Amino acid sequence: MSVTLGVIVPGLPHPLLVPEQNEGWMRLRVAYEQARQRILESGADRILIYSTMWPSIIGHQMQADPTPTWTHVDELFHDLGSMPYQFRIDAPFAERWAACARARGLTARTVAYHGFPIDTGSVVALKLLNPDNALPAGIVSSNMYADRAETVVLGKATADALEQAGHKAAVVVVSTLSNRLFTDWVPPAEDRVHSQKDDEWNRKILEFLEAGRLEDVAQLSREIQKQIRVKKVVNFKALWWMSAVMGQSNRFAGHVHAYAPIMGTGGAVVTLTPTREGFGDKEFDEEDVEVFQGERSVLTRA
Amino acid sequence: MSNGRIVAGCLAPHPPHLVYAENPPQNEPRAECGWEGLRWGYERMRKDLDRIGYDVLIVLSPHWQTYIGTHFLGVPRCSSLSVDPIFPNLFRYRYDLEVDVALAESIRDEAEREGLVTKMMRNPDFRVDYGTITSCHLTNPTWDKPIVAISSCRATAWYSVEVMQEQQLALGRATARAVAASGKRAVLLASNSLSHRHFTTEAAVPEDMSREHVTSHALYLWDMRMLDLMRQGKNQAVLDLMPEFTTQAISETDSGALTWMLGALGVPELPAEVYAYGTVIGTGNAVVGWYPPEVTP
Ligand SMILES: [Fe+2]
Numbered sequence: 001m002s003v004t005l006g007v008i009v010p011g012l013p014h015p016l017l018v019p020e021q022n023e024g025w026m027r028l029r030v031a032y033e034q035a036r037q038r039i040l041e042s043g044a045d046r047i048l049i050y051s052t053m054w055p056s057i058i059g060h061q062m063q064a065d066p067t068p069t070w071t072h073v074d075e076l077f078h079d080l081g082s083m084p085y086q087f088r089i090d091a092p093f094a095e096r097w098a099a100c101a102r103a104r105g106l107t108a109r110t111v112a113y114h115g116f117p118i119d120t121g122s123v124v125a126l127k128l129l130n131p132d133n134a135l136p137a138g139i140v141s142s143n144m145y146a147d148r149a150e151t152v153v154l155g156k157a158t159a160d161a162l163e164q165a166g167h168k169a170a171v172v173v174v175s176t177l178s179n180r181l182f183t184d185w186v187p188p189a190e191d192r193v194h195s196q197k198d199d200e201w202n203r204k205i206l207e208f209l210e211a212g213r214l215e216d217v218a219q220l221s222r223e224i225q226k227q228i229r230v231k232k233v234v235n236f237k238a239l240w241w242m243s244a245v246m247g248q249s250n251r252f253a254g255h256v257h258a259y260a261p262i263m264g265t266g267g268a269v270v271t272l273t274p275t276r277e278g279f280g281d282k283e284f285d286e287e288d289v290e291v292f293q294g295e296r297s298v299l300t301r302a
Numbered sequence: 303m304s305n306g307r308i309v310a311g312c313l314a315p316h317p318p319h320l321v322y323a324e325n326p327p328q329n330e331p332r333a334e335c336g337w338e339g340l341r342w343g344y345e346r347m348r349k350d351l352d353r354i355g356y357d358v359l360i361v362l363s364p365h366w367q368t369y370i371g372t373h374f375l376g377v378p379r380c381s382s383l384s385v386d387p388i389f390p391n392l393f394r395y396r397y398d399l400e401v402d403v404a405l406a407e408s409i410r411d412e413a414e415r416e417g418l419v420t421k422m423m424r425n426p427d428f429r430v431d432y433g434t435i436t437s438c439h440l441t442n443p444t445w446d447k448p449i450v451a452i453s454s455c456r457a458t459a460w461y462s463v464e465v466m467q468e469q470q471l472a473l474g475r476a477t478a479r480a481v482a483a484s485g486k487r488a489v490l491l492a493s494n495s496l497s498h499r500h501f502t503t504e505a506a507v508p509e510d511m512s513r514e515h516v517t518s519h520a521l522y523l524w525d526m527r528m529l530d531l532m533r534q535g536k537n538q539a540v541l542d543l544m545p546e547f548t549t550q551a552i553s554e555t556d557s558g559a560l561t562w563m564l565g566a567l568g569v570p571e572l573p574a575e576v577y578a579y580g581t582v583i584g585t586g587n588a589v590v591g592w593y594p595p596e597v598t599p
Pocket residue numbers: 316364365433495554
């Protein structure tokens with residue numbers, strides 16, 4: 001496998017900009033640093049990000065500006081401060097990535113424009129996991145209209161691209177667990193997970209991940225969406241991508257570096273290291289899919 | 303000061319394709335043509351608005367998404383480069399705009415009085431969203447008037463269309479009171495599409511109009527039903543149908559922009575002028591104006 005490590009991080013800006021304001025945000029910040037260390041130790045030569053905070057419509061988009069440079073401000077948490085950045089993107093890999101996606105039937109294109117609005121989640125993840133741009137990076141969007149088939153195929157296309165290029169990558173999912181924010185301003189010291197139900201589900205997901213059961217969690221994505229996700233885009237689908245890139249199995253050593261609320265959402269930093277042993281296949285009832293065959297209307301002939 | 307008034311409420315959708323096809327100097331990509339029906343509709347609306355005369359545009363954009371409260375631009379001058387995250391091939395626009403911060407603050411104060419959660423946006427590095435820029439450009443390409451920019455609080459996603467409408471009607475009342483107290487003549491822009499299912503592929507030439515049509519007949523029927531009510535002046539019926547329309551037509555009315563605008567006008571029995579209806583990458587878009595009876599264009 002071309003993946004040396006899987007990493008799950010929340011994309012909200014608090015651990016980057018104001019960790020000192022809340023004990024949990026600081027634990028997440030420290031956990032980000034631990035995950036960064038794990039990435040370096042894993043032997044990865046690339047870092048690839050799937051951000052749930054970058055929606056797209058024309059299939060999936062891959063960032064291909066070699067040195068995107070901007071001062072980013074979050075549209076919601078603008079008062080926490082600005083995030084100046086300059087990243088190092090592997091543009092040739094982005095082209096290959098998009099080509100591999102197209103080869104599996106997906107719509108995909110690269111974007112390389114000065115001033116392209118890289119999303120808060122990708123900015124936070126790259127600034128904390130790859131602060132000195134040690135590893136060339138890739139970022140892919142989350143297609144609003146993609147459901148499981150497209151997302152799994154995108155994961156497999158990502159694995160194809162890594163394989164072809166001979167790269168060893170750390171793959172990063174930017175996503176909260178439960179995503180329900182407070183709807184009013186809550187003082188940082190009083191931050192908590194929005195409800196006990198959200199908290200219990202988050203802990204159940206983390207229990208699975210700690211046991212290395214990545215594909216099991218991916219298989220439970222639709223249920224997780226129903227239980228603890230406000231329907232902002234579509235399904236809770238980032239782990240479909242991650243598991244597909246990492247071989248759709250439960251053979252990992254999982255580590256939860258931190259779990260803490262961020263303005264009501266559940267944020268966790270988790271790493272998954274590929275191993276030989278695993279938990280066995282427990283929850284597999286979703287179909288596997290190799291190639292995306294387009295939107296198939298059940299009412300009219302294609 | 304007092305005697306301010308809302309002189310028009312407009313449905314002013316923001317597909318970046320329309321700016322792209324106009325080829326203004328601020329936008330880097332160049333187009334051959336495209337979406338003329340909608341662009342010429344905007345042109346007719348501009349003429350009517352110019353005839354009426356106004357001091358400020360107040361715009362609510364679905365693409366400034368704030369899940370905690372309603373936010374208001376609070377920086378007097380904003381200039382930067384706006385690149386559309388979805389269609390960066392079509393929209394890379396240099397903007398330089400003036401914000402009526404005093405009016406924004408007073409709408410915010412009135413919104414607080416209505417019990418809404420609010421926030422002023424004071425970060426000078428903030429980039430104005432492309433929905434705001436597109437709707438304002440198409441309504442007033444000379445940018446010779448200040449704007450007030452209001453975010454979309456995502457109550458539809460968090461709760462339901464019904465809760466969203468309660469909030470947006472309150473925001474509308476707040477807007478009307480603040481405008482009245484300002485002494486200014488304000489035009490309100492609800493920056494949203496109607497039916498909102500996109501194609502997920504794009505033609506090699508994005509302005510290839512042989513590829514442009516509504517995504518499905520069902521969505522077209524919904525759009526026509528809403529436009530028909532607007533043309534008849536049945537604006538309360540528009541609001542009554544909003545939960546069903548928003549769900550069935552996957553409409554961008556989920557942002558609350560249209561409800562806010564109709565609310566600020568007092569949900570009048572007032573026929574609207576439909577300047578244009580057309581589709582953009584499959585989504586249904588209408589350019590529509592509501593003019594209070596004493597303000598005839
Ligand atoms: Fe939009």
